[in-house]
Amino acid sequence: MSDVRPEELTKVFAEVARGLIAHEALPNVLDAIVRLAVETVDGCEEAGVLVLDRRRDFETPSASGDLVRESDRAQFECDEGPCLDAARNESSFLVPDMAAETRWPRYRPRAVALGVASMMGFELFAHDGVFGALDLYSREPRAFDERAREIGWVFASHASVAIAAAQRAETLRAGYATRQEIGAAVGILMERYRITGEQAFEVLKRASMESNVKLREVARRLTETGEVPTGR
Structure with missing residues (x-):
């Protein structure tokens, strides 16, 4: 989407928002978020939602493939990693080149072995002791530029609204x-x-x-x- 003009991008996100809200059940909303993230954010090859609760249990309720699930499992077993940081600290992250990364020394080699070259993620929700993050993956280093990060922020904001609506409906x-x-x-x-x-x-x-x-x-x-x- 790097060549999309701002007014066209606004239309795209309006369609994304409508598409997410249309899925009432929470599992369907999460699946739609993952699918649309891959379609919408430049450089994104895989995506997933990580959920962490107050008991330190983790879950990947929606993922585009095994790479995401294995990455989440590696982070939980190492008790470190960018997705865990995003969920726990209510923050975003960008990893331009995992092979050159100096953070998360236990997780990094496992990520590289899985084929993760660059990552980006955003905190999605935090309530009642439950934390969540939307995580985007690429097998190429430096796949996410600043524009992709801005688009990711907007997408994550729409995703958070859709999740909140689905949670209210379930309640x-x-x-x-x-x-x-x-x-x-x-x-x-x-x-x-x-x-x-x-x-x-x-x-x-x-x-x-x-x-x-x-x-x-x-x-x-x-x-x-x-x-x-x-x-x-």
């Missing part, structure tokens, strides 16, 4: 499903014991506390098996 869907399951369980108890809705809900709450099982799970078990979990 809403989960809340709706919970209300539906609890409502169905309340109805079963009302019919079975000829009690009010408030009384039926109290039965579910008491069963949840006594069995140390979440209310939604208590409701789900009741609707599936007809039984209410107890603490005994």
Whole structure:
């Protein structure tokens, strides 16, 4: 995209934004981000999303190929690397030539062995102890120039908005499903014991506390098996 004029680039990113938002489910959004990153950012041959949680567990929920997954695994095993830095420190990075890199001395030789020549990445999100980064790879050194970095920044901003929208949608869907399951369980108890809705809900709450099982799970078990979990 190095020869694209600014006004054309604006149109491209408008289309990218619409394309990302169109994928409602979070896994689909992440897959679209990876695919569009390779198509949009000059020099990018492979791309992936790295997720790191508060327990220091890592995941690569979307990647364009094995090179990305192996690179993420190497960084986690070495406990260092540009993608981990981007996620942990909420920052961006640019590695012009991995073979000449002096940072990450444990990770660098493994990256070179994998065929990684240059990299670029951006922090995507950080909330509730979960950190994420969008990482771009090339098998050629100095594949990413300043223009590619600027385009990457804009793309990552659109990607972050799309991820946030997908996460909100998932939260809403989960809340709706919970209300539906609890409502169905309340109805079963009302019919079975000829009690009010408030009384039926109290039965579910008491069963949840006594069995140390979440209310939604208590409701789900009741609707599936007809039984209410107890603490005994």
